[in-house]
Amino acid sequence: MSPVAEMGIVEEQIEISEGVVELTVRAPEIAGLSRAGQFVHVRVSTGFDPFLRRPMSVGPCGDGRLKLIFAIRGRGTRLLAGKLPGNTVDMIGPLGRGFDHPEEGVIPLLVAGGIGVVPLLLLNEQLPVGLERDFLLGVRSRTVLTVTDSEIERRHISVATDDGSLGYRGDVVQLLARRLDELDGRKVNIYGCGPGPMLTFLKRLCQERSIPAQVSLEVPMGCGVGACQSCAVLKADRKGYLLVCQDGPVFDIDAVDLSPEALP
Amino acid sequence: MSPVAEMGIVEEQIEISEGVVELTVRAPEIAGLSRAGQFVHVRVSTGFDPFLRRPMSVGPCGDGRLKLIFAIRGRGTRLLAGKLPGNTVDMIGPLGRGFDHPEEGVIPLLVAGGIGVVPLLLLNEQLPVGLERDFLLGVRSRTVLTVTDSEIERRHISVATDDGSLGYRGDVVQLLARRLDELDGRKVNIYGCGPGPMLTFLKRLCQERSIPAQVSLEVPMGCGVGACQSCAVLKADRKGYLLVCQDGPVFDIDAVDLSPEALP
Amino acid sequence: MKVDTTVRMGSLELRTPLLTGSGTFGYGDEFHTLVDYRALGGIVTKSISAHPRPGNPPPRICETPGGGIINSIGLANIGVDGFIADKVSALPIGETRVFISVVGDAVEEYVTVVEKLEQVDWVDGYELNLSCPNVKQGGLDIGGDWRAVAAIVREVRAATGRFLAVKLTPHQPRIAPVVEAAAGEGAEALTLTNTLVGMAVDVERRRPLLGAVTGGYSGPPLKPVALAMVWQAAQAVDVPIWASGGIVTGLDGVEFLLAGASGLQLGSVFFADTKAPGRILQEMCDYCERHGITRLADLTGKLEPL
Amino acid sequence: MKVDTTVRMGSLELRTPLLTGSGTFGYGDEFHTLVDYRALGGIVTKSISAHPRPGNPPPRICETPGGGIINSIGLANIGVDGFIADKVSALPIGETRVFISVVGDAVEEYVTVVEKLEQVDWVDGYELNLSCPNVKQGGLDIGGDWRAVAAIVREVRAATGRFLAVKLTPHQPRIAPVVEAAAGEGAEALTLTNTLVGMAVDVERRRPLLGAVTGGYSGPPLKPVALAMVWQAAQAVDVPIWASGGIVTGLDGVEFLLAGASGLQLGSVFFADTKAPGRILQEMCDYCERHGITRLADLTGKLEPL
Ligand SMILES: Cc1cc2nc3c(=O)[nH]c(=O)nc-3n(C[C@H](O)[C@H](O)[C@H](O)COP(=O)(O)OP(=O)(O)OC[C@H]3O[C@@H](n4cnc5c(N)ncnc54)[C@H](O)[C@@H]3O)c2cc1C
Ligand SMILES: Cc1cc2nc3c(=O)[nH]c(=O)nc-3n(C[C@H](O)[C@H](O)[C@H](O)COP(=O)(O)OP(=O)(O)OC[C@H]3O[C@@H](n4cnc5c(N)ncnc54)[C@H](O)[C@@H]3O)c2cc1C
Ligand SMILES: Cc1cc2nc3c(=O)[nH]c(=O)nc-3n(C[C@H](O)[C@H](O)[C@H](O)COP(=O)(O)O)c2cc1C
Ligand SMILES: Cc1cc2nc3c(=O)[nH]c(=O)nc-3n(C[C@H](O)[C@H](O)[C@H](O)COP(=O)(O)O)c2cc1C
Numbered sequence A, B: 001m002s003p004v005a006e007m008g009i010v011e012e013q014i015e016i017s018e019g020v021v022e023l024t025v026r027a028p029e030i031a032g033l034s035r036a037g038q039f040v041h042v043r044v045s046t047g048f049d050p051f052l053r054r055p056m057s058v059g060p061c062g063d064g065r066l067k068l069i070f071a072i073r074g075r076g077t078r079l080l081a082g083k084l085p086g087n088t089v090d091m092i093g094p095l096g097r098g099f100d101h102p103e104e105g106v107i108p109l110l111v112a113g114g115i116g117v118v119p120l121l122l123l124n125e126q127l128p129v130g131l132e133r134d135f136l137l138g139v140r141s142r143t144v145l146t147v148t149d150s151e152i153e154r155r156h157i158s159v160a161t162d163d164g165s166l167g168y169r170g171d172v173v174q175l176l177a178r179r180l181d182e183l184d185g186r187k188v189n190i191y192g193c194g195p196g197p198m199l200t201f202l203k204r205l206c207q208e209r210s211i212p213a214q215v216s217l218e219v220p221m222g223c224g225v226g227a228c229q230s231c232a233v234l235k236a237d238r239k240g241y242l243l244v245c246q247d248g249p250v251f252d253i254d255a256v257d258l259s260p261e262a263l264p
Numbered sequence C, D: 001m002k003v004d005t006t007v008r009m010g011s012l013e014l015r016t017p018l019l020t021g022s023g024t025f026g027y028g029d030e031f032h033t034l035v036d037y038r039a040l041g042g043i044v045t046k047s048i049s050a051h052p053r054p055g056n057p058p059p060r061i062c063e064t065p066g067g068g069i070i071n072s073i074g075l076a077n078i079g080v081d082g083f084i085a086d087k088v089s090a091l092p093i094g095e096t097r098v099f100i101s102v103v104g105d106a107v108e109e110y111v112t113v114v115e116k117l118e119q120v121d122w123v124d125g126y127e128l129n130l131s132c133p134n135v136k137q138g139g140l141d142i143g144g145d146w147r148a149v150a151a152i153v154r155e156v157r158a159a160t161g162r163f164l165a166v167k168l169t170p171h172q173p174r175i176a177p178v179v180e181a182a183a184g185e186g187a188e189a190l191t192l193t194n195t196l197v198g199m200a201v202d203v204e205r206r207r208p209l210l211g212a213v214t215g216g217y218s219g220p221p222l223k224p225v226a227l228a229m230v231w232q233a234a235q236a237v238d239v240p241i242w243a244s245g246g247i248v249t250g251l252d253g254v255e256f257l258l259a260g261a262s263g264l265q266l267g268s269v270f271f272a273d274t275k276a277p278g279r280i281l282q283e284m285c286d287y288c289e290r291h292g293i294t295r296l297a298d299l300t301g302k303l304e305p306l
C-alpha cells in the first residue's frame, strides 16, 4: 500500500525470444514488497522524452531482485530493452492491487496470453508450494514464446499456439475450456492476463460456466498512483469507471467491461 | 548564386584547441563553388531536434574538400563535433555574398576575433598569391586559439591575446590600430569577422580613420536562402533591415548598425 | 549562501513558489510516500464540480513526440459533497497549503461549490478552472469570453473572503482583456496556463489515440506558449501570476519567474519524476547561488530588455 | 501500384496535396535550385500587405527543446506594389500554382491588396492571413473575432472570383464559430493553423531570445494542436481544409488527411530539409501502397472511431 521510489540496478539482460526481453533488476525494497499482479512504474528516459513512465508487472522476484519481462512495442520498451548490466532503472512500486489467492480447496488456473504471462509467473511462485494448479500459456507461434523452454518444463506450463507449432493448436481459452471439462465438478479460480480479445473470450467462458476469475488489465497510464484518472476502464454495468492503477490492475472479471469496444 | 544540396563525407575530425573543432569534409560541388565569406547551412540532427540548420562559414577549401571550423557553443555544434570520419554532413551552399577582393594597390588587412577567423582563412587562400597582406587574430588566451600554431606560422598570422599569453597583449582592434599607424598613408581594405564588441570597435576605428571595411556577421538563421526574413540586421541608418543570408553575411561596414544594442 | 524561498502574494505567504497543477496531483495524498511536501508551497486539488462526473471514455492519455502528453480525463471527480465527506483525510492539511480547484458549467455551479467549501475550515483558497478543454459545456466556452470570466469571478468573490486564483486558457486571441477582467473582479492570482487542445492519431490503425479524440496538451512542448501568456499577463496586470505549463527543471522555473510569475505549478512532471518538487527547488536555489541572488522571489519579472 | 496524388477542392485541382506555408517559402524562388516543384500542388507566398513592412527587431528566430522554433518576423514584406513590380520573375508561375497570402490591419487593407492583385493574371488564388501573432494591430485581434473574420471574408469575396482560402489562429476558445463564419461568407478553403504564440528565455543572460520577446511557435510541437483544429473544423464545416503545423514526415501528412485535411502545408520543415516536398510525397505514397489505397485524397476524413 506504500509504494517506494527505488533505483534498481540491472544485473542481467537476456532476450527470451525475438522482441521479448527479460531484465533482472536488483531492487530490494520493491522486490520485498511485491505481490503477484502488482506493477512497477518505470522511467524509460533520463530526460523527459518519452515523458511518461511505463507500467510493468512485477515478474518473478526474490532475493532482492525482480524480473521485468516485456515485449518491445514502441519507443519506451525499446529504450528499456537497451538497459545493460550495471545500468539503473528508476522505478516506483509496488503499485496497484494484486491477485487474491484461492480459498482452500479451490484450484487456481493461471491463463496467460503472450506477454500477459509475467504477473502469473510471480503468482505461480507465490502460491503455496505443492498446491495443485494449472498454468496455461497461449502465443501465436513457438518463435514468439514469452517464457523460456526450460521454464515451461520446470513450471509445467501447458502451451497453446495459434499455428500449432508447439503444444495445443488453438487459442488458450479453448485450451482452458478443455481443462475445465477435465476438471469437471472441481472448484476452480481463474487468474487471467493477456490481450483484449483473449479477455473477451475468457469472460464469456467464465460467465457461461459461472466460474470466478480475476484478470489483470493493461491501459496507458499517467501517474500510476491514482492521482490523475488517466487509466480508467469502464465498469461492467457501463455506469462509471474504475482506475487500473488503483482499483486494479487485477479486477474481478465481472467488475469490468471486457467487450471488444471497451478494449481498443 | 545557385546553392546546391550536398551530402559531404567527413574525412578528418580534429580538435584545434579546447572546444574548437575542425572537420574536413569531402564535398566537391560546394567546395568548388565557394567564395570566401560564403557559408554553408548544415543540418546537425538526422531528425528534427534541434530543428534548424547551423550556418557555418566555408573554411579553407580545395581539392573537393572544405573545412568547417567551429566553436562548440550549444546543442547543435556539440552534435556536429561528434561527426567522425565516414559520417555524412548534410549541407546546402555555398550561400550568401562573400568578400570582394581589394582593388589593385590596396593592401587587405584580415582582422579576426576568435572563431571569426574561419572565413578569413579562406579569403587568405583565395587572395592572389604573393599579394601583400596582413592577417591579425585576437583571442582571449593562447589556450583557446582558433588556428593551430603551425598555421599561425605558415600564414604569418599576428596574434593578440587579452591575457598576453601569446603575441600582442590587448584586443585585436588595438593591434590593428598599431598596424595602421605603421602602414601610414598606404591604401588598405579591412576584412573583419568576430564577435559583436569587436565589430563595434572596428567600425569606430574605420570611421575615425576613414578606412573601408567589409565585415561578416553572425545571426540566428532559418532558411539560409532569403526566404524567411529571420536573419535581419538593422541598416546603419536604422531605417529598415538587411538579410544576413542574402545581402550578407559580408557587408560593407558602413551599411549595417554595429552598435552594442544592435548586436545582442 | 542560503537562498530564501518564501514568496508573498498579497495576503498569502508560501514557503516556496512551488504548487501542484490541478488534476495531476489528485486529492493530495496519492503520492504521499513519494513526494517531499516540504518543497511545496501548496497543492491545488483536482477540479471539483457540484456533482460527481464520470469523465471521458478511455484511453485518456497518450504521448506525442518531443516530450508532450495529451490527456482527456474530462474532469472526472467525486463532486463537492463526496470530496468534503471522503477526502479530508487525504488532503495534506498542515503539511502544506491546500487550494481547491473548482469547475462548473455555469456561474451558479462555481458559486455552489465554493459555498459548500466555505463550510469547512481546512481550505486555504480556491483556483477557479475556467479553462478545461476536455468538456463540452463549460471549460473553454466560459473561459474564452472575458465577460463570462468577469461574471464568475465577481460572483465567487462575493461568496468567499479566501484566497482566489483564476486559471485561464491559452486559447485566447489576446490574454490581456481576460486577465484584466479577472483581476478587476478581485482575483488574487492568475494561473497561466491550462493545457492547449491537442490530438494524436494512430496512422496504422487509422484511429485517434484518445477515446475523446481531442484532449489537453501539456508537458515541455507547452512551455513556450505558457511563457508567452505569463509574460503578456504580467505586462497587463499587477496581480501575482501562477505559471503552469511544461515546468520540469529548475531552469524552467527560473524562466517563468523572470517572465513575471510568482508561483510555479508542477503538473505533468509528477508522472515522470515524483521527486520533482525537491529537485526543482534545489535547481532554482543553485541558479540563485550562481548568480548571487538571495531570494527566489527577487527573480520575478526580472527579464531584461534585449 | 501507382498512387494518384491529385486532389480536388471545389473548382480547384492540385497535382499533389502539398502546399508551402506562407512566410517559410518567401516569394517562391529562393529555394529554386534546392526544391522539387513537381511535388508541390502549389505555393503560398509570404504574406503581402498594402504597404511595405520592415518587420520586427532581431533576433527573429530561436529554437525550443523538443524540435520547436519561434519566429518573430513581424510580417516583413515589400508591399503589394513592390511585389507586383519585382516578384513576378521570382514566382514559379507555370511550375506550380501560386496563391498569394494577404495580410492587413483592417478590412480595407485586405481588399486593397486583393484588388491590386486582381489586375495581374498570374495569381491562382489568395490565402487571407487572419492570424499572425507577430503584429500589434491586425493579426490575432482580427482573427480572434468571428464577426471580424466574417466581415473580411465577405468584402474580399466581393472583390474576387479567384480561389479564396482563409488562415486562422489556434488561439480561439472554439474554432467552430470561426470556421463557420469564414465558410458562410464564401471561403473555399480553411487553413488551420497558424503558429501559436510562444516565447523563450535565456536564463543565464536573463533576456528574451527574440527581439520582439514573443513570436510564432511552429514545428513538430505544434502538430497536436493543429491536428485538433483540423479535426474540429472538419466536424463543423464542409469546406476543404489546408493543414499547417509541424508536418515534417509523410506520416504527419497522413495524420492530417485522416483528421480531415485536403491540403497539407509545409512550413518550418524547409529550414531543416529542402527536399521535404518530394520526400514527404513519397512517404505518403508508400503508406498508401502498404495499406492498399490508390488515391491520396481517399484518406481525407477517414479517421475511424475508436
Ligand atoms: C499494469 C500493467 C502491467 C504491464 N505489464 C507488462 C509486462 O509485464 N510486460 C510487457 O511487455 N508489457 C506490460 N504492460 C504493457 C506496457 O506498459 C506497454 O507495452 C508499454 O507501456 C508500451 O510502451 P512503448 O513505449 O514501448 O510503446 P508505445 O506504443 O510507444 O507507447 C505509447 C504510450 O502508450 C502507452 N501504452 C501503449 N500501449 C499500452 C498498453 N497496452 N498498456 C499500457 N500502456 C500502453 C505507453 O505507456 C505509452 O504512454 C503492462 C501494462 C500495465 C498497465
Ligand atoms: C554566416 C555565418 C557563419 C558562421 N560561421 C561560423 C563558423 O565558421 N564557426 C563557428 O563556430 N560559428 C559560426 N557561426 C555561428 C554558428 O552558426 C553558431 O555558433 C551556431 O549556430 C550555434 O549553434 P549551437 O546549437 O551550438 O548553439 P545554440 O546556442 O544551441 O544555438 C541555438 C540557436 O541559436 C542560433 N545561434 C546562436 N548563436 C548564434 C550565432 N552567433 N550565429 C548564428 N546563429 C546563432 C543557432 O543557429 C540555433 O538556432 C556562423 C554564423 C553565421 C550566421
Ligand atoms: C492528467 C491531467 C489532468 C488535468 N486535470 C486538470 C483539472 O482537473 N483542472 C485543471 O485546472 N487543470 C487540469 N490539468 C492541467 C494541469 O493542471 C496543468 O495546467 C497543465 O497540465 C499544464 O502544466 P504541465 O505542462 O506542467 O502539466 C490536468 C493536466 C493533466 C496532465
Ligand atoms: C519564419 C516564419 C514566417 C512565417 N510567416 C508567415 C506569414 O507571413 N504569413 C502566414 O500566414 N504565416 C506565416 N508563418 C506561419 C507558417 O506559414 C505556418 O502556418 C506555421 O509555421 C505552422 O506550420 P509549420 O509548423 O509547418 O511551420 C510563418 C512561419 C515561420 C516559421
Ligand code: FES
Residues within 6 Å of the ligand: A220, A221, A222, A223, A224, A225, A226, A227, A228, A229, A230, A231, A232, A243, A244, A245, A246
Ligand atoms: S494512472 Fe493516474 S490514476 Fe491511474
Ligand code: FES
Residues within 6 Å of the ligand: B220, B221, B222, B223, B224, B225, B226, B227, B228, B229, B230, B231, B232, B243, B244, B245, B246
Ligand atoms: S535565414 Fe531565412 S531569410 Fe535569411
